[in-house]
Amino acid sequence: MARNNLFVVLIFLGILANGLGPFGVNGLSLTYYLFTCPLVESIVKVNVDKILRIDPGLAGPLVRMHFHDCFVEGCDGSVLIDSTPGNKAEKDAESNLSLRGFEVIDEIKAEVEKRCPGIVSCADILALVAKDVVLFSGGPMFFVPKGRKDGRRSKAADALVKLPPFTSNASQLIDFVGKLGLTAQDLVALSGAHTLGAARCSSFKHRLKNFNATHDIDPSIDPEFLKVLNKTCAAGDTAEQPFDGSIIQFNNEYFQALQKNKGVLFSDQTLATNPKTKELVDTYANNRAVFFLDFQRAMIKMGIMNVKEGSNGEVRKTCRKIN
Template sequence: MSFRTSYFVVVVQLLLGLAVLSASIADAQLSESFYAKTCPGGVQAVANVVNAAVRSNRRMAAGLLHLHFHDCFVRGCDASVLLSSVPGNVAEKDAPPNFSLQGMGVIDQAKAALEKTCPGVFSCSDILALAARDAISFIGGPTWKVPLGRRDGLVSFASEANNNLPGENFVHRTLLKVFTRKGFTESEMVVLSGAHTIGNTHCSKVTPRLYSYPSLTGADPYLSSSFVTALKQQCPNTRSIANKLVLLDSSKGGQTFDVNYYVDILNHSAVFKSDDALLYTQTGQDKVKALAKSQSLFFSEFGAAMEKMGRLSVLTGSRGQIRKQCSRVN
């Protein structure tokens, strides 16, 4: 190895080490008691707003969970997904993967409540993290620790959402690349995909699997015939139903956070190709089967993965800001 090459390798390793050290320092600054003195009732105030929203519309739980995920997987958990587009820049929320996001109004309500009692203290990114946990817990799902102290980012780019968020038609290789890039293992990818046990999608995302294949029925032959029949009844092949909503997991009305999503995958009754992709490897198959058999295992591992996700590339200390309104920088 030449001196120049070895020097380059050393520099790269040093930079990677500094990046890891920086992330570790940021993690260390997060704490569940972060607002104990500056906004003592803040965590409960967020829970009150979230619980009221989910009580009024149980499906809001899925919206708040997906909102947190779509935020963290782009620039890290910095609330960049909440920023509105401005002249000259299209923000994340206006990128195609985020067209169907729900729950931003709930985050705004929580932020408004906090600004009345402790103005300029509680970050939008912390509200997002708490809202996801509180919403899932409220509907009987798992809970997890949410260490606080994140600050809000200053920029948001639609192009980054397009490049970092998983798509419904991703094959295993592409899907795994998205997750490993964020530091998750294949096992954690399978666990986090369990979020599809609640929520819905539009018929426009489903109809290609029902009508575009060179088969007798036009449907993806991988899907079970009974599942295809049920989906075709919900999503006829017409433009008028493109925005009609379909449950990602129809068991128990799609209202229960449980392991039925994994049962659906094993029964060839999952909505997305990316759901089927979880079975591509033997390790993926084994994980899906294990989770399908044990709700306690699913809850435990989902909570751990969510806590890990909530630490992705957080801004702490003097980085970023505490937004007064979640949709725009100060």
Template sequence: MAYQKYTPSLVLQLLLLALVLAIANGSDLKLGFYKKRCPRAEAIVEKATADHISVAPSLAAPLLRMHFHDCFVRGCDGSVLIDSKKNNQAEKDGIPNLSLRGYQVIDAAKTALEKECPGVVSCADILALVARDAIYQIKGPYWPVPLGRRDGRVSIASESLTLPSPFADITRLKAQFASKGLSVKDLVVLSGGHTVGTSHCSTIAARLYNFTGKGDTDPSLDSDYVPYLKSKCKPTDRTTLLEMDPGSFRSFDEKYYTNVWKRRGLFQSDAALLADKETSAYVKLQAESHGSTFFKDFEESMVKMGEIGVLTGKAGEIRRHCAMIN
């Protein structure tokens, strides 16, 4: 994929857009939004999430990723949950979203909520709550989730290609986050979500076997780590799963930053964090201080991310089924 060149004028435009988004995003969201119309809403979502995570804790990482992928395309409007139809391929069938899973958790929460208070709680709000509750279930941080999002009615697979890529360099990543009203600090903090979960060998095959098209290895990878990765992933392997945070991929902790600092981050986008003064300093801080501020920072950045481009008031709709537009 050819990356766009970021000129000073384009950077200024992105910063102005970020300012507008920062002012507009989440202004109508509030804590306890459903207190009168569906008092048990958050408790119902929490129970549905706990019921699934207690049986399959590995779902926590993909549910967090699902929320991220939703918010970065058309804002946090639940559009990633919509099924494709004959005349439209939806986001969930876009290439970056094919490995998403955990939709059954959203559906279980929605079903329970529709029995309790039909037509009140949006799928977008459910996804935001499930992501938080799933991470908390695996002993991760717990952040406040202001509510009041409404569901979008548009979902287009090709738009998922605008998601931050595991192959992106730091310039592209910073520009993409800025366009959503997120700071450079938010970028490096939210990257810490890679402390949980797995990815397929196909994501790093080029880094290991053909980085510049000459059969070489990415020089940003620790050379002592390369043999281990190659023992796990052969050049054409597209199915084997790799731990994003080896030895700690089920635990939400700061060890992701330790790995990145050692040049053992799995993705090119992880390695890219060492190519910028601000992101590199944060990686070093968390690696050396055993994550002294990581949980607090992650909570703050997740609140900001959860307010990207939200629909509120009379915009959008409240879907009866999360996979279908009313």
């Protein structure tokens, strides 16, 4: 408990140092709903705890939903919008088909609307859900500056371009996140969220056959783990393989798996060999406290990327469609 409190203090000081104090900068604030919807964080937390007690397997997909939202149109809830006859939305892009838990966001939004109609954005709810999922699963506590507005654009084509493919190597990933203002350290720390959840066979089967012109099988895969991956894929493209041995526990086992060449995705395993990321993988594998601290910082940083403010967005009545 003392260690967690220390993390919270350190992160709070970091927020102040970066201009995101309690009274806010650039439209976001830790106290944004203090007078308009003071119970919003309690409502979200109670519902997240209740839902994960029933279905702890939703932890990974719910955190990943926040990631996939932020990396496409900024953290604006655009991944929550349903497709229409005239528009294929982000959630129906191939890279988002493994996301689950949209009904969870719907339920929480409905509860919040009962207390504070038209006040709290879906984007803020999604960010708060991710925070509480991490904490419920044994991960670190971190602050979520609030005040995001919901976006009015959601296109599957955007997700195809703006979400890095699972075939990316570490250098490509570093370049990708760099354009968003994130560092290699942020990349590795955020990748640690893969300690929750699983990957579909369709996202790693290219490693098992016809890998490249030189190797039929990705040579970076541990031989025994290769048998596990082949067995998973024998059940079909939608069969899922956990990223590590603790699928519903937030810890540093994901990095330990990378050290043993047991990373499920190529984009994960490559972090363990690139000179710019290998040391971080080793550090996080050996020191959970350091991983937790860097993850907190990176989550706050990611959560404020390209947020919509003022007239650039809205507060949706329901998260599945624009007003």
